[in-house]
Amino acid sequence: MSTVESPDHTVPTAVLDGAVEEYPRDKLYILTALFLAVVTATEVATYAWPSFKAWHWSETSSIGIITVLLLLMAVKFFTVAYIFMHLKFDKPILTRLFYAGLGLAILVYLAVMLMFRIYFPGQHI
Amino acid sequence: MAESIAAYEAKVSAADATAPVAHIDDATNTGISNTKLAMWLFLASECLLFGGLITTYLLYKNPLEGPTPKEIFDIPFTSVSSFVLLMSSLTMVLAVSAIERGDHHQLRVWLAATALLGATFISGQVYEFTVFYREGLGYTTSRFSSAFYTLTGFHGAHVTVGIIMLVSLLLLSLRGKMPEHRSETVEVVGLYWHFVDVVWILIFAVVYLIPS
Numbered sequence: 001m002s003t004v005e006s007p008d009h010t011v012p013t014a015v016l017d018g019a020v021e022e023y024p025r026d027k028l029y030i031l032t033a034l035f036l037a038v039v040t041a042t043e044v045a046t047y048a049w050p051s052f053k054a055w056h057w058s059e060t061s062s063i064g065i066i067t068v069l070l071l072l073m074a075v076k077f078f079t080v081a082y083i084f085m086h087l088k089f090d091k092p093i094l095t096r097l098f099y100a101g102l103g104l105a106i107l108v109y110l111a112v113m114l115m116f117r118i119y120f121p122g123q124h125i
Numbered sequence: 126m127a128e129s130i131a132a133y134e135a136k137v138s139a140a141d142a143t144a145p146v147a148h149i150d151d152a153t154n155t156g157i158s159n160t161k162l163a164m165w166l167f168l169a170s171e172c173l174l175f176g177g178l179i180t181t182y183l184l185y186k187n188p189l190e191g192p193t194p195k196e197i198f199d200i201p202f203t204s205v206s207s208f209v210l211l212m213s214s215l216t217m218v219l220a221v222s223a224i225e226r227g228d229h230h231q232l233r234v235w236l237a238a239t240a241l242l243g244a245t246f247i248s249g250q251v252y253e254f255t256v257f258y259r260e261g262l263g264y265t266t267s268r269f270s271s272a273f274y275t276l277t278g279f280h281g282a283h284v285t286v287g288i289i290m291l292v293s294l295l296l297l298s299l300r301g302k303m304p305e306h307r308s309e310t311v312e313v314v315g316l317y318w319h320f321v322d323v324v325w326i327l328i329f330a331v332v333y334l335i336p337s
Contacts (some may be wrong), residue, residue, distance in 0.1 A: 026222055026245035039210060043334055044204045061277045062336045073330035075209075077323050084218045085319045091157055094165050096300075101169025105176025 032083045036076055042070050164313045168320045175324050178276040179331060187337060188269035192262050198333055199253070206249040207329045211283075213242035214322045217315045224308040232311070235297050239318065240291040243284050250281045273332065280328060283321050290314045 046055055046065050057064035082088040087095045113119060153159065186194065187217070220235035262270045294314055298305045303310070 023127075026219060029215060029218045029222070033212060036210065036211055036214075039206070040208055042202070043330065047200045047204075052271075066335055069330050069335050073326060076326045079325045080214060080319055080326065084214050085316055091155060093155055094157065094162075097162075097165050097169050098127060098172075102170035105172040108173060108176050109183075110182045114183065116184060118184070 032079060036079060039072050039076050039079075044070065045071060151205060153291075155311065156259075158309060160313055161290070161309060163314075164316050166314065167299050171320060171324075175276075175279070175327070178279055179327060180216075182272040182276045182332060185272040187269040187333075188267035191266035191270060192260060192271075193337065194269065194332075195258055197257055197262055198335060202249070202253065203329065203333050206246050206253075206327060209242050210246045210322055210325050211225045213239050216242060217318045221308070221312050221315045224303065224305060224311050227305045229303070233295060233300070234305070234307050236291055236295045236311075240288050240295065243291065243318075245252070247269055247281060247284055247288070250277065250284075276328065276332065277321070280321070287314075290317065306324050 014074060045052070050065070055065040057067045059065075081098065087098065133279040153162075155162065190193075218234055220239060222228075223231035223235055254277075254297045257270075262273075264271060264274050291314065294303065296313060
């Protein structure tokens with residue numbers, strides 16, 4: 001293992017020892033990646049095997065497949081945010097900050113869709 | 126009312142002060158470094174940018190003219206690209222873990238792997254755009270094509286910026302300018318990279334997989 005010594009070393013390495021010790025998360029990261037791979041494979045399966053009964057709740061619409069895909073998307077999104085982006089391990093203020101941006105984005109989506117009357121059949125602009 | 130707000134703020138502040146942290150507390154009111162807080166603020170604002178672009182795409186996804194999404198999308202190819210980008214998040218987080226252990230060799234390996242996976246994703250996107258263009262889907266062909274290229278193009282630009290940052294970190298590490306106490310720099314770049322990944326998770330499902 002090669003290490004690099006910094007000429008402007010202002011923080012002693014010993015100070016960081018605690019952080020290093022409380023950070024044995026490599027196994028968790030690999031398991032998370034495996035989980036994400038399985039979820040992605042399930043997503044792709046909705047395209048590869050569209051006739052599979054699990055994502056067909058309605059004979060007349062795609063509501064089943066859309067719901068399954070949205071749920072899988074949300075699972076992947078929050079898994080990456082919580083584990084890989086460390087929201088699970090970090091200060092709650094960061095989670096609130098991220099949710100604020102996410103909430104505003106959802107409000108923008110709803111506002112535009114309502115403005116164009118997407119949710120009102122026959123009135124779509 | 127004012128008292129209850131003050132009590133709530135005190136409770137939240139106390140929760141933040143005693144929250145488990147991934148890293149050592151900084152000497153700021155929140156215990157979070159300004160750089161990291163700024164990156165999270167930037168990412169929150171990026172949610173709005175991509176929220177707007179995804180909304181526009183959903184509004185215009187049914188083309189009035191030109192090829193339809195169903196006719197041109199190559200889902201198996203894009204699935205492989207998506208998987209590549211997803212795995213780059215793993216290599217990125219392993220790079221952060223490596224520098225916090227002080228393992229500079231592993232840091233370089235994982236940074237290089239992340240940049241390579243990102244470059245593979247971008248190559249796939251360039252290939253995909255070229256194929257679509259040859260099949261008659263130009264930027265101004267239809268409202269669908271404009272919304273599609275703008276959304277995926279913006280995302281591709283973000284991935285490219287991420288690759289530049291990763292290569293910069295790699296060069297800094299090779300020159301010995303990335304000591305352990307600067308591990309937060311790698312973490313902040315990692316946050317940006319993971320965000321690019323979560324945005325693609327949304328795009329992949331909403332644009333490619335969900336049927337019209």
